[in-house]
Amino acid sequence: QVQLVQSGAEVKKPGASVKVSCKASGYTFTGYYMHWVRQAPGQGLEWMGWINPNSGGTNYAQKFQGRVTMTRDTSISTAYMELSRLRSDDTAVYYCARDRSIVGANNGMDVWGQGTTVTVSS
Amino acid sequence: DIQMTQSPSSLSASVGDRVTITCRASQSISSYLNWYQQKPGKAPKLLIYAASSLQSGVPSRFSGSGSGTDFTLTISSLQPEDFATYYCQQSYSTPHSFGQGTKLEIK
Numbered sequence: 001q002v003q004l005v006q007s008g009a010e011v012k013k014p015g016a017s018v019k020v021s022c023k024a025s026g027y028t029f030t031g032y033y034m035h036w037v038r039q040a041p042g043q044g045l046e047w048m049g050w051i052n053p054n055s056g057g058t059n060y061a062q063k064f065q066g067r068v069t070m071t072r073d074t075s076i077s078t079a080y081m082e083l084s085r086l087r088s089d090d091t092a093v094y095y096c097a098r099d100r101s102i103v104g105a106n107n108g109m110d111v112w113g114q115g116t117t118v119t120v121s122s
Numbered sequence: 123d124i125q126m127t128q129s130p131s132s133l134s135a136s137v138g139d140r141v142t143i144t145c146r147a148s149q150s151i152s153s154y155l156n157w158y159q160q161k162p163g164k165a166p167k168l169l170i171y172a173a174s175s176l177q178s179g180v181p182s183r184f185s186g187s188g189s190g191t192d193f194t195l196t197i198s199s200l201q202p203e204d205f206a207t208y209y210c211q212q213s214y215s216t217p218h219s220f221g222q223g224t225k226l227e228i229k
Contacts, residue, residue, distance in 0.1 A: 035218070037166075045158075045166065045209055047218040061217035062123075095165055100177075106213035108156035108171035115165055 002026035004113035017084040022096030029077035030054040033105035036081045038092040086120045128221035134229040145193045145210035154214035
């Protein structure tokens with residue numbers, strides 16, 4: 001079945017970096033854009049950006065420009081999201097989510113990972 | 123950036139009720155509007171895409187409508203499993219912003 005499995009919870013100190021992985025299975029990894037979304041405790045959803053797993057092209061929300069890097073390894077069908085210079089307000093659950101359509105990155109997100117909790121604390 | 127505003131922020135209703143949630147965009151987004159359901163501790167689930175298209179496997183009591191700046195999600199007859207938080211999201215332009223959410227609670 002189609003699924004996304006994310007890496008485990010992380011605890012980081014302010015100023016550090018975190019890299020979250022998202023392993024895809026059950027579909028052609030390079031055929032669908034991958035989005036990253038985060039959710040701070042008790043808060044709403046925040047879109048961070050997408051990566052085209054075929055080309056490696058990315059589109060980041062301006063808010064995260066310069067701090068976020070999305071990459072992929074097509075040989076193992078895995079996408080990555082790295083966030084640097086972590087602050088306490090980066091504490092959140094981070095989700096990867098597949099775009100619904102093989103055409104473009106603006107069709108809604110139909111398959112989600114289970115989420116990775118990142119805690120930033122000194 | 124496009125701002126998405128949902129109303130109400132919270133809603134109390136009973137099983138069997140018809141419920142409508144509204145989402146307004148700060149500028150026209152054509153039909154690039156998606157709705158998600160999220161239960162506590164779980165990832166969001168896509169319900170409606172392109173404003174009115176029902177995602178595969180989603181019960182037909184869910185429906186969406188609208189275009190331009192004003193959109194609605196309707197649940198025709200609430201079931202116990204529908205009590206959750208609902209989010210709209212625009213995918214017209216990046217960043218693909220979400221509304222603040224509507225928490226649907228049992229009356």
